[in-house]
Amino acid sequence: MFSFLRIFTVFLISFISFFLIQSYFDGAYSSNLEISITIILFSFFSSLLVWRINRIRIKLIAKQTDSFGSVLDNLGEGVLLASTSGEITYANESILKIFELESLKNKNINDLKINALKNMFKNALKDGLFQYEFQIQGKSSNPKWLLGSINRSKTTNEIVLVINDVTELRANASMRRDFISNLSHELRTPVSVISANAETLVDGAIDNKKDAKIFSKAILHNAERISGLVSDLIDLSRIDYGEIHLDLGELNVCDVVNVVINSHYSSAKRKGININFIEKKLPNVIADEAAVERIMTNLLDNAIKYTKANDEGEVEIEVKKEKNFIKVLVKDLGIGIQSSDQELVFKRFYRTPDARASQKTGSGLGLAIVKNLTISLGGQVGVMKRSSKGSTFWFTLPIYNS
Helix, strand or coil: CHHHHHHHHHHHHHHHHHHHHHHHHHCCCCCHHHHHHHHHHHHHHHHHHHHHHHHHHHHHHHHHHHHHHHHHHCCCCEEEEECCCCEEEEECHHHHHHCCCCCCCCCEHHHCCCHHHHHHHHHHHHHCEEEEEEEECCCCCCCEEEEEEEEECCCCCCEEEEEEECHHHHHHHHHHHHHHHHHHHHHHHHHHHHHHHHHHHHCCHHHCHHHHHHHHHHHHHHHHHHHHHHHHHHHHHHHHCCCCCCCCEEECHHHHHHHHHHHCHHHHHHCCCEEEECCCCCCCEEECHHHHHHHHHHHHHHHHHHCCCCCCCEEEEEEEEECCEEEEEEECCCCCCCHHHCCCCCCCCCCCHHHHHCCCCCCCCHHHHHHHHHHHCCCCEEECCCCCCCCEEEEEEEECCC
16 A cells, blocks of 8 residues: 555656646746646645555554554453553553453552552662562452563663463462472381381291281281372373373263272271262263272272261262263261362362361372363262361263263
8 A cells, every 4th residue: 555655656746747847848837826836736735645644554553553452452461551650551451350450541550559560660660670479469369479570661661561370370389399298298107117117027026927917917008008199190190191091881880889888898997987878770871980980989088088987977978860960979077178178179289278287198189180080081070068067079970871
């Protein structure tokens, strides 16, 4: 478009110039009035062309600005532009969501009730570049951790602020630290027991049949604990890399539940806990038997672990049909799950404060494995709202359709 207008302008100027020169040499002008009129017409058309070119240029710039703004609005990071006096010239949608604001139009950074932003702005004016991590309390959410980078542009002299929500990153880092701490503790205890009992056997206890049996059982029990931890780590790694092999087929869930109950009978009896399961006639599901057994094992392990040892302790298992799914519920009389922890318990490495305070063993991987396996089978998993005591975990599996 610009090229055409330029060519047309050059052509028009050349034509009028040629006309003026030709008329001058031919003596075609009868008076200075005609020359003046010609010059005025030439100036008018030239101005009209320049105006038209500028109009098109402004439209293109506006279009490019809208396109740029659309890109910024779709970024996950919050972006804010301001003058050196603090007047906000642009704020994308993400920064409004992060700070839970409706608008920042015609606002000044210095007037905002966000002290961290004001401090960053002052440092940017002073040093040109500043990065800061800070916490804010959301109006309708938990506290957020934010990482802000602010820079003073050398070309436009504007202040550019970029905000990243790093709440989840910090939570994951914290959970990994807890996991390493828990794992170290979980490994240190059984390794110490195995080492101590093995040394005792070597020192002569192996000759005493009764003592040898006691020490050997302790070694076996703690070796199984280590094996369980390693198994969780391997499963988690396979889940991360999508290497889970599922052999899907028609399956009776109640049969799997009974197998898992039988394998936990001894551990439940030692704590005086009854496992109550009323078997029902229900449709089969489409699932992988080993995966369902692992899901059920992890949930029943937790139910027995956190239910106090007494004569009234009970774990209840219920299986029922809900629309196109079979739902399995595992209810215990344990320490329960706080409402603030219910969305977190299925995250990797996470253990609730109550679970840590109870000093029960665990790596914080069991429920993460339950969730990932259930989703891989086309089902869902969750925990019901806390009742007077205990917890109810559930998972669903799709009904087999021949």
